[in-house]
Amino acid sequence: MEEARRWLEEASRIAVLTGAGISAESGVPTFRGAGGLWRQYRPEDLATPEAFARDPKTVWEWYVWRRKLISKAQPSAGHRALVELEERTPQFTLVTQNVDGLHDRAGSRNICKLHGDLWVVRCTACGRETWDGRTSFPELPPRCECGGLLRPAVVWFGEPLPPEAWQTAEEAMSAAEVALIVGTSAVVYPAAGLIPLAKQAGAKVIEVNLEATPYSGIVDKSFRGKAGEVLPQLV
Numbered sequence: 184m185e186e187a188r189r190w191l192e193e194a195s196r197i198a199v200l201t202g203a204g205i206s207a208e209s210g211v212p213t214f215r216g217a218g219g220l221w222r223q224y225r226p227e228d229l230a231t232p233e234a235f236a237r238d239p240k241t242v243w244e245w246y247v248w249r250r251k252l253i254s255k256a257q258p259s260a261g262h263r264a265l266v267e268l269e270e271r272t273p274q275f276t277l278v279t280q281n282v283d284g285l286h287d288r289a290g291s292r293n294i295c296k297l298h299g300d301l302w303v304v305r306c307t308a309c310g311r312e313t314w315d316g317r318t319s320f321p322e323l324p325p326r327c328e329c330g331g332l333l334r335p336a337v338v339w340f341g342e343p344l345p346p347e348a349w350q351t352a353e354e355a356m357s358a359a360e361v362a363l364i365v366g367t368s369a370v371v372y373p374a375a376g377l378i379p380l381a382k383q384a385g386a387k388v389i390e391v392n393l394e395a396t397p398y399s400g401i402v403d404k405s406f407r408g409k410a411g412e413v414l415p416q417l418v
């Protein structure tokens with residue numbers, strides 16, 4: 184712990200990668216593991232363009248359920264510790280796979296959203312993107328002014344990541360002296376590939392997770408614990 188604390192204190196370039204685990208203590212269910220199911224569906228079966236094409240109403244019902252839940256949730260001690268780390272670090276990039284907006288609400292600034300944003304909708308016909316904070320809709324699926332179906336502006340399986348966000352993430356991870364990986368199962372690519380990328384580029388890699396991940400063996404320090412408990416100790 185002491186050594187990892189010192190790495191974070193002395194580094195002037197830090198990149199962080201977060202996943203659903205950092206929001207678990209805010210009461211937002213993770214995708215995999217206990218509590219990952221919604222009704223009888225697995226997230227992997229809902230977070231696809233095929234599921235949306237087949238049954239947009241059910242996919243939207245899942246997103247509306249999550250919107251309601253997240254709108255009532257508060258950022259956790261883990262989110263807040265990353266704000267503090269950002270404030271004292273000259274070059275800091277927070278790369279997140281999360282779409283919940285809790286890093287924004289905690290006060291993080293330099294956020295790179297790899298999988299989009301739950302609070303943004305995109306028209307499947309005209310492509311227009313707008314911020315949309317509603318937690319209930321008069322009809323599902325909701326429609327754009329142009330008449331087209333709206334979808335959440337998130338990245339589903341089989342879809343490309345936003346190229347600009349991906350480039351920023353790769354650059355930040357390759358340039359980092361310390362990479363901090365928090366609350367991700369590290370099984371979804373290309374995001375998980377940022378971990379070996381940082382390591383190969385020479386960063387000290389610190390992992391914080393309740394459980395072991397496929398990369399626990401290659402990182403420099405692996406802390407098994409809750410983000411909301413470990414991060415405040417590290418920062």
Ligand code: BJW
Pocket residue numbers: 201202203204205207208213214215216230280281282298337338339340341342343344365366367368369370371372373391392393394396408409410411
């Ligand atoms: C705690 C905690 C606490 C709990 N404290 N810790 C290479 C190999 C194999 C497959 C592929 C590959 N490259 C691409 C693929 C295919 C696919 C993929 O990765 N599949 C694998 C699953 C096999 N990837 C894609 O399809 C990606 N696109 C792509 O590759 O495009 C290529 C392309 C190019 C050009 C044209 C077209 C295509 C897209 C991936 C999109 C992922 N989308 C989702 C949904 C987002 C929207 C939404 O939220 O609704 O993103 S899926 C879901 O998984 C979500 C998450 O961001 C993502 C990662 O999950 P995460 O965050 O790691 O959460 P969990 O639940 O898995 O883990 C939580 C962790 O927290 C656990 O480890 C716990 O222990 C821990 N934890 N409480 C600390 N308190």
Ligand code: ZN
Pocket residue numbers: 306307308309310311327328329330331
């Ligand atoms: Zn439209």
